Amino acid sequence: MTGQRGYHHGDLRRALLASAVEAITEAGPAALSLRDLARRAGVSHAAPAHHFGDKAGLLTALAVEGFDLLAGALREAGDLLDAGVAYVRFAVGHRAHFEVMFRPELYRRDDPEVAAARERAGAALRAGVAALPRDGTDPDEEADALAAWSIVHGFATLWLAGALPPRTGPDPEAAARKVIRRLFD
Amino acid sequence: MTGQRGYHHGDLRRALLASAVEAITEAGPAALSLRDLARRAGVSHAAPAHHFGDKAGLLTALAVEGFDLLAGALREAGDLLDAGVAYVRFAVGHRAHFEVMFRPELYRRDDPEVAAARERAGAALRAGVAALPRDGTDPDEEADALAAWSIVHGFATLWLAGALPPRTGPDPEAAARKVIRRLFD
């Protein structure tokens, strides 16, 4: 039981991360304010610094969380098409994590924890590509992986940016499935 | 001749936009400071506000410039493969513009000028897809356009984020060409 008020706060670190996700989802990472997070948690403006050092530290923790969530989602997927849809679902459903993960100027991308988590996600992605039934002709698995990653990442990014035309429809997963299939024709 | 010191500055607006591109290329849009731009131009800290209203106004102007640059690059391309490579070349060569264009929370995306410029770029993109030789089977041009846009946008984004593994090589255009070809197999 990581209660509300164990000694000082109880679980400030977790509370700050949760508030950060909320704030970033609403207004983007640029608008994130450590002081605002502190206010939401009912602590002083300098409390967050103790847990994360600085803003980049908090976002680094968020990136780690994100890469692990993504790795989990990819591992649960079946074939490569499923994995692609899962990637898009992750991006749309965990917008805050996703936006931070791929904006390396916001956090410490060489942090060992984040490097390890990124590697776990990368491995899950490559496993999906390796499981593709090959029709023999061109075994450039590297280019296949890059193409698959690019198409789902691009679709997710464009969706989140609101750049896609209205006729794409309201359901990102359905639209993504149609798009990803274009890679396999 | 839009000289250096015509009356007050000469061409502050243009100078600010140029400095902004430089600053964003170096440190990302989040680190952009109007006051820093003013210092670089040798004017007071409030001068930029006169030309752009606020930070979002400056970035709106930058987005317009970017969409027009992109539209031009796409129009000059030959077939769809060329256009895809041109898209990636634009993203890498005009990183600052590209990053702002697809981060709508940074600027006024409903600004009429930016909407018009975005539409010009979109038209250029769709023209490339329409020129694709069709083999008849499935004439879903919408999904084709979305797939093409997604794969080049995803590749460009991942490249800029530094997310691609080192074995991708140092040349984004060559790698992009290999990846885009995967769509046409």
Place this chain on the structure above:
DNA sequence: CTCGCCATCTTGTCAACGGCAAGTTAGGCT
């Protein structure tokens, strides 16, 4: 049981920033 340690959190301060208001300068037009 008490004493001291140390992670946790607070208070106070600083420079930098975006934005606003009010004043000043200077080109151009009548």
Place this chain on the structure above:
DNA sequence: AGCCTAACTTGCCGTTGACAAGATGGCGAG
């Protein structure tokens, strides 16, 4: 010559991230 207005300046306010130094309280050693 005289004014009009765009272009820029000066001064200010509230907010932010970061840092330093102090307060609080749980917990283990003796």
